[in-house]
Amino acid sequence: MKVIERLSLIDRIGRELQSRMSYGEIDTYLKAHGVDIKKPTSGVNSKWVYSKELLADESEDLIIRIADELEVPHNHVVADSTKTLEATFWEPFHFKLFLSHLSSFKSTTGQLQAALRKYGISAFVAHVDIEPTREWMDEIEAGLYSMDALAAILMPGFKESNWTDQEVGIAVGRGTLVIPIMRGLEPYGFISKYQGLNATGKTVAAVAEEIFRILTSSPKTRAKMLSCLTETTLQAKSEVEVLEKLGFLASVKALPKGNLQQLQEAAANSVVLMAAKPLEKLNELLASHKLSPVFFKKSVFDFDDDIPF
Structure with a gap:
């Protein structure tokens, strides 16, 4: 596993733990996996940062196993105790x-x-x-x-x-x-x-x-499939693609609010999701699950041509 891939996977594990657990639950969960929860951390008031700092020095095998258990998308697998296979042909987040x-x-x-x-x-x-x-x-x-x-x-x-x-x-x-x-x-x-x-x-x-x-x-794949669809929606490169994926999410029966909340929180970082039509579609989906809408925020790089010099 490359260093950048390792950091990215730890980051996504941290996000998942942040959305699911309290500080105490994170401690209990990571301790059960053999993580030293008493190691020094920065003290930043963020479950995401806290989780990443605790996992920073752990083995690749453990990080992969935790990611698998949390159903965090990745392209690595521990085949046995001595060999880690890397499948390079899978598309990221899929x-x-x-x-x-x-x-x-x-x-x-x-x-x-x-x-x-x-x-x-x-x-x-x-x-x-x-x-x-x-x-x-x-x-x-x-x-x-x-x-x-x-x-x-x-x-x-x-x-x-x-x-x-x-x-x-x-x-x-x-x-x-x-x-x-x-x-x-x-x-x-x-x-x-x-x-x-x-x-x-x-x-x-x-x-x-x-x-x-x-x-x-299927209970075996539902959570992972929805997680991947949510991730690829955030990674979409065009309005057509993101609108199509939002439509797929809307068609899922009993769609968990957690997937929508992930889109809700991350939408501001996606230029495509913040475009007029995708943002309207996203807010319709959020409203149907009684979640707050996402509001367009004007970028600091936007400007008005009519402002006097």
Whole structure:
């Protein structure tokens, strides 16, 4: 993990602890993870700063494990006690979905990958994401051990393939959510307990939307998916993108107020969110959950052409 990535992850853990816990609860939580809560800190009256200072010297493994438990988005994983795998192909702040598929279906799987991105989902597709110069088995392993969920595109020949069957097996073994996408083959074996998504006769866009609905409704993935959608909304680069993502958030049933409060608090730092239409859409969403609106603040760099010199 690079130094800047480590600092960024600690920062986001601090924000998460700040939003969830009191000082006493932070102490109890971090102490349970073996963090020395008696180490000297700056004394700044901020749970965010306090948490970051306590975590500053902790090991990467511990920071990753805490991030995982708090469901803070990141691209690192501790595979075992001796090896930390880094998956460089996941997009920052996105939900990590491994797409298990037959090579004969790689073109359509690539299109599904592109369709999922607008929901804040980074989908791993081996033929697209593995660099030719990298050991491809290591890359696939990194993807399997850092994924948040796996979608298996079930079609004739899938269960006869050693690779796809092993990919599903790792997901089941890790207790990761498996989404069976049925395209001529019913869920079988250990994945027969999961409700399949019937893709017959549906467009790529429709399948992507159903995957998003499953991820926001499953107890295994709901919190992480919503956290990633919130983060990618804040990272949006255009008004069209941010309006689309706000629309996805508005469509989620029983959307937690915490996600909206995160947008509410961070909106002032996003030029795109503070634009007229996105700000109006955000305030409609806040009002529907009885939260205070965000007001536009004139930048110190704004000026009036008509002011006399």
